[in-house]
Amino acid sequence: MRAYLAQARAEIRLTLTQGESLLVTLGIPLILLVGLDVAHIVPTGTRREITFLAPGILSLAIMATGLVSLAIATAFERNYGVLKRLGATPLGRPALLAAKTSSIAVVEIIQTAVILLVGTALGWHPLGHVAEAAAAIVLGTVAFSGIGLFLAGALKAEVVLGLSNALYLVMLMLGGMAFPISRLPGALHAVAVLLPASALSQALVHSLGTGGAVPLSAWAVLVIWAVGAPALAVSTFSWE
C-alpha cells in the first residue's frame, strides 16, 4: 500500500506536468470543441452541433489518455530502464499497474469536468445517462490503454511517439469524434464502425448527447477491444 501510494503520487505528478501529454489530452480536445462549435462546420443535420461535439470530443480526450499519453510515457520509461529498475524494487507489477490506473483516472476526471464545463458554457445540456456513459468510458479506457501499452511494450520509444500520435489523428477522423461517421464514404465507414474510437464516441453521444439507446454493436466493439487489446499487451510486453 505504501509503495502504491508513493508510486501513484509520482505517476500523477509526472502526467500532470508533462506538457506534450496535456496538449493531446486537454489542449487539442478543447481547441477542437470550441473551434468546431464556433466555426459551424460540423455536419450534424438539424441538431445543434454542441450536442454531438461535446460527447464526441470527450471520447477523443479519453482516447488520448490511454492511446497517446500512457503509451508514450510508458515507452520512454521502458527506454530509460525505469521499468527494469522498478522490477528490482518491492513495488511489484500489480502496484505499478494500479498506480498507472490511478493516474489515468485522475486525468480523465479532470478531462470530463473541463469538457462538461466548457460544453455547458457553449450551450450544451448533457443528458443524464451517467451509468451508461461511465461504463463506456471505463471500457474505452481499458481498450485504449491496452493498445497504448501494447505499443509501449513492443516498440522503440521513438516509434511509439510517432505511431500513437498518428493513430490519434486517424481515430479522430474515423472515430466519429469531430464529425459523425455516417458522413464517411462506404468503405471507410465499414472500417470505422469496427474501431474502438467510433464505438466509444457513439456510446457517449447517445448517453450524454442525443439520447436514444446505445447500439448493441457499439457495446460489442468496445467489449472486444477492451478484452483483446490488454490481452495482447500482456502477452507481448517486454519490460526491458
Added chain:
Amino acid sequence: MAVIEVQDLVVRYGARTAVAGVSFEAHASRVLGLLGPNGAGKTTTVETLEGYRQPAAGRVAVLGMDPVADRRALAPRIGVMLQQGGVYARMSPRQALRLFAGYYREPEDPESLLERLALVDAARTPWRHLSGGERQRLSLALALVGKPTVAFLDEPTAGVDPAGRLAIRQVVRDLADGGACVVLTTHELDEAQHLADNLVIVDQGRVIAQGSPSELMAGVGGGSIRFGAPPHLDVASLSATLGAAVVEDSPGEYTVSTSPTPQAVATLTSWLAQRSLPLADLRAGRGTLEDVFLQLTGTPGTGQAGGAAVQGGRSRGRRSAGHRSERSEGAGRRRTGSRR
C-alpha cells in the same frame, strides 16, 4: 555461510552463451568484484543474481533464495544499480530518492544520501540534465535507499570523475562495513583494486582467476624484475653481469628472470649507470593487477579483449606463452578447468 552462491552458472541469449560455467561465493561485510573485459559476462552474471535472467544451467542463490522464484521476498533486501538508466527522465535526484524510499519499510533518509553522494547541488535538477557522474551517483544512492543486505552495483564508477570516484569508494566501503554483501562489476583494474576485497576475474563467460587483489598480484612478477630503458640494449652483456636471462619483451621493455633482490636491482642499475643509460621505469616484486590481467587474458584470441580491459593503464608488451604458464602455476590460484 555465503550470502551469494553461484555454481556452474550458464546463461544463454538464444544461441549465444554469455556465461559458460561460472562459480563463486560472496559474503557479508565483503565487497566482491567481478572483473573482466567488456562482453566477459559480468553484467549477465549480476543480472541473473538480480532475477532478470533465468540460468540455462547451474544454480544461483541469494540469501539462500532463488532470485527469480523468490523475487518478492528478495526485493526488499537487495539494492540494484543498473549499468545505465533506471530513473524517470524528468525526476530530480531528490524526487527519485523520495519515491524509492516510499517502496521500503525502513528506508535510508534521502537527504543524507544526497549529502553522502555529493548530490545536494544537483538535488533539484531533472535526471536528463544531470552529468554522467551525477547519474551514476544517483543510481548508487537509489540502490542504497532501501538499506540493502545485498547490493549489486554494475560498473559503479564508469564515467565518474576522480572526486566522484572517491565518494563512491567511501560509500561502498561503508556499505560493506555496515554488514552488507556487495557485488560489483568493473573493467577497470584500478577500481577493482581499490573497491574489492575479493576479485573474480572473468573472460569470455568463464572464471579465469579468483582471490584477493594482493593474492592475485603476488602470483605475478615474483620471479622477475621488469624495467623500461632505451631499446636494443646489449642483453647478452646484461645477462652475464646479472647471471640471469634478460629478454627484451618489446622495444624498450625488458624482463630479467631473477628474484627481485636488492642486490639484483643494484647490479642492474649500476650496469645502466656505467653506460649512462636512462631508466624509464623499474618494477620488482609483486606485479600489478594489470600484469595479472594481461597474463591471464593477453593470449592470442583474447588479447584484444584484455587490451580493452586495461584502458587507462599503460600498455605493456605481452608475455610469451611459456612465461605465462610458468607464472600461472606459481600463482597457486584456481584456474579454469581445475574445478572443485
